[in-house]
Amino acid sequence: MHDHSEGHFTGGETVRDIVIGMADGLTVPFALAAGLAGAIASSRLVLTAGGAEIAAGSIAMGLGGFLAARGDAEHYRAERAREQREVVEVPDRERKEVSDLLVEYGLDPIDAEKAAMALSKNEEKWIDFMMRFELGLEEPDPRRALRSGLTIAGAYVVGGIVPLVPYFFIPHATSALPWSAGVTMAALLVFGLLKGRAAGISPVQSAVQTVIVGGLAAAAAFALARAFS
């Protein structure tokens, strides 16, 4: 029925989760490694810190995503229970809310009241209507929480390994850093292009933005680590 609305939903949440995880995964471990390479000579120590950061970051973000999705589901259930109660306890007030809403959008009061009356005939559908149109809430998919958490964490790990690869092969951290920067910027560029395409915005603009975010974060971490040591 509304193809453009549904077009945004198909696979959109998985793509969004991959983007969330990978954006940070490509940025933070790279920036941390770059920052440390400015202060510590050994690639081994940089890898230790980078590996620890990937573990910590992926778990924190993955669990964060899991809990956020579960929170959305709980919020939906709580609001739905509240509407359910109100529909039973104060049906006239609820009907008036619906007709006021329709009047706001240009219906004349008599038609709005008639429409609200018709909507309120089927209690379940009436509650559905208010959940979606008054509160703007859609029923979340119950399996989403786990999938969302795992997707975010996995994307973080995949993204985070990329900038560390050069430190595996080059023992001196300062020599590995330019390779890490090159590999990461290339990955950010590709990621930005794909992200832009998925979001329906300009891929080039998205790629440039993504590279700038990564570069800024890395430069700040580098400067800070230098200042510390």
Place this chain on the structure above:
Amino acid sequence: MHDHSEGHFTGGETVRDIVIGMADGLTVPFALAAGLAGAIASSRLVLTAGGAEIAAGSIAMGLGGFLAARGDAEHYRAERAREQREVVEVPDRERKEVSDLLVEYGLDPIDAEKAAMALSKNEEKWIDFMMRFELGLEEPDPRRALRSGLTIAGAYVVGGIVPLVPYFFIPHATSALPWSAGVTMAALLVFGLLKGRAAGISPVQSAVQTVIVGGLAAAAAFALARAFS
């Protein structure tokens, strides 16, 4: 008019941004420092890595939040422009979409058509109606992007400094670690309680969850850093 809906909006976005930033800020730098304290003796190096992580993490998350909010605003504008076009080019189809929507919720077809006809009289309001009720999109506040980015980054920095404080005072990292763990768990507990209260869910459940997330992330980072070294 709909107080319960508006109750969720007042200040809700700022609280949400603080929660996003602080949840990761209290978790990732702590876990990284704990992981490194398992592999590196010097608190100074742990602080260097922790400081670099706070800089990288806060900038990556803050810019991520900034760009996400800007993306929402762009998405809204693009969808609105599309509805605007469709209202001009295929008004009958758009009207039919609205009346089908109302029929789905229990209006009889004749009333639904009448309501759709009335709604379509004022073009701006008609588009508003479809944006909100068909696509479920609310117009984002244009100043939100910058505020959101700064709030997330600031919360990350504040959260991230907490677990590092003991490493300032105790030169041997392994001795500082239990203090860092204690301070951070206490902070997570308080943060979880406040977060639960703000979200309207059980503060105790929220506090326990928050401490578990932090603890798991830290344990994984610790194990990984040990395995590396």
